[in-house]
Amino acid sequence: MLLILLMYAALLGVPFWAVAVVVKLVSALLPGRRPDWARDLLRWSAAMTAVAAVMVYAIGLGSVEWDASEAESGxxxxxxxxxxxxPPGTLGLLAGHEPSxxxxxxDCLLTDGRVVAGTGPYDLLNGLGIAFALAAVLLTLSVGFLDEYRARAALRTGRAGRVDEPQETG
Incomplete structure (x- = not known):
C-alpha cells in the first residue's frame, strides 16, 4: 500500500516538476543572467533529471504493487x-504470478515451468528511469569537466599574462 501512495505522490509531483523545468529554461533564455549561468543550468539540470528518474521509478513501483494487490484480492x-x-493456450497454463x-x-508463471512477461508499462518505465538516471550522471560529469576546463584555461591565461620571472636555482 505504501508503494501505491508513493506512486500517487510522484504522479502529483510530475506537473510541478514540468513547470519548474519550463520556468528554469525560460529564465536561462532571458537577458540579464549571471555570468556562471551555464554551470548553474548544468547543475540544476542534473538534479532535475535525477528527480525525474526517482519519480519514474516510484510510479513504476506503485504500478507493480497495484497489479500485485489487485491479483491477490477480490x-x-x-x-x-x-x-x-x-494467448488462450498459454492462459490455460497459468499457475501464478510474480511481481518484480x-x-x-x-511475470506470469506457467504450469510447465516457463515464465512469461505480463503486459504493462514496465518496459517503458524501466527505459525512462534508465535514460533519466544516465542523463543525470552525464550532466553531473559535464559540470566537473566544465570546472576542470575553466581552471586550466585560467591557469594558462595567468601564465601567459605575466612577465617571465627568473627561476630560482638551487
Whole structure:
C-alpha cells in the first residue's frame, strides 16, 4: 500500500516538476543572467533529471504493487491483470504470478515451468528511469569537466599574462 501512495505522490509531483523545468529554461533564455549561468543550468539540470528518474521509478513501483494487490484480492482477481492478455493456450497454463520491483515487471508463471512477461508499462518505465538516471550522471560529469576546463584555461591565461620571472636555482 505504501508503494501505491508513493506512486500517487510522484504522479502529483510530475506537473510541478514540468513547470519548474519550463520556468528554469525560460529564465536561462532571458537577458540579464549571471555570468556562471551555464554551470548553474548544468547543475540544476542534473538534479532535475535525477528527480525525474526517482519519480519514474516510484510510479513504476506503485504500478507493480497495484497489479500485485489487485491479483491477490477480490472477485475477478484471477488471473492477474497483466497476465490476462496471454494467448488462450498459454492462459490455460497459468499457475501464478510474480511481481518484480527491480527491474520493474510482472511475470506470469506457467504450469510447465516457463515464465512469461505480463503486459504493462514496465518496459517503458524501466527505459525512462534508465535514460533519466544516465542523463543525470552525464550532466553531473559535464559540470566537473566544465570546472576542470575553466581552471586550466585560467591557469594558462595567468601564465601567459605575466612577465617571465627568473627561476630560482638551487
Amino acid at each position: 472477485a475477478g482477481s484471477s488471473p492477474a491483470a497483466p497476465c490476462r492478455s496471454l 520491483y527491480f527491474p520493474l515487471g510482472f
